[in-house]
């Protein structure tokens with residue numbers, strides 16, 4: 578759906594991107610991970626032409642975006658950023674209606690869509706539709722930003738650290754909302770984050786950027802697993818706190834009954850941190866628990882227990 582072909586970009590003397598090539602399959606949620614300054618936002622912004630790359634091309638559904646009128650292109654791509662960027666003097670409903678208005682939808686269709694979207698992102702339409710953005714909390718504003726980006730049902734959504742300014746609880750709520758919205762929608766989502774846990778909770782593909790280059794790209798368990806490149810291992814170290822939390826939880830408390838044929842086996846008394854490391858080491862999404870009755874722990878149960886499962 579999105580294909581980067583040999584993308585390089587310079588800002589003056591800064592080489593921000595170096596020959597980046599990979600594809601984001603239709604319907605997938607791909608997370609761009611990488612340290613600060615590695616080129617994640619620049620790459621994301623080549624898709625909606627907020628950045629015109631110095632070399633290479635971006636294909637969207639097989640078409641070179643350079644040949645598409647930027648305004649028309651952006652109307653077909655949802656874009657969500659950390660600072661939200663809601664219009665301060667327009668109500669929540671008017672903010673969400675921005676693109677449908679530009680597309681000439683009639684008033685009734687717009688009103689129905691605004692209501693549907695507010696419900697989708699977990700805000701009661703009666704309470705929030707007529708509020709001004711300045712009266713919302715950060716998490717509520719981010720929900721409105723997400724609803725606005727989804728308004729005209731774009732097949733592609735670009736998200737640049739959309740949840741990073743939010744407290745952990747609010748953030749998990751929005752991650753859960755995003756998972757619901759994405760599931761079965763066929764939408765292709767490309768999302769920048771610094772947060773390895775967030776990537777594990779949301780992504781079906783992860784692309785890791787390192788100093789403007791694509792370090793690795795693939796399914797999460799492959800990318801973050803045993804053969805992870807140095808840049809990934811540095812980031813994972815930065816997530817030590819999350820691992821501490823998992824280390825405090827017994828794997829047996831998150832186990833489901835039943836065998837897990839072929840899965841690696843976790844010793845009795847192991848923690849969820851042990852379970853995660855075993856999954857990463859084997860590229861497996863579940864581990865079997867040693868003991869009398871057959872039991873197993875899934876990655877989804879592990880994320881739920883760590884508070885990342887929504």
Ligand SMILES: Nc1ncnc2c1ncn2[C@@H]1O[C@H](COP(=O)(O)OP(=O)(O)OP(=O)(O)O)[C@@H](O)[C@H]1O
Pocket residue numbers: 588589591592593611612613614615616617618619620771
């Ligand atoms: N408008 C600009 N002018 C000059 N240099 C820029 C500009 N935007 C980004 N850069 C530089 O390009 C490089 C890549 O920046 P980019 O914002 O893409 O990285 P990032 O991985 O998204 O970083 P972060 O995680 O900190 O947001 C950095 O060295 C940055 O300083």
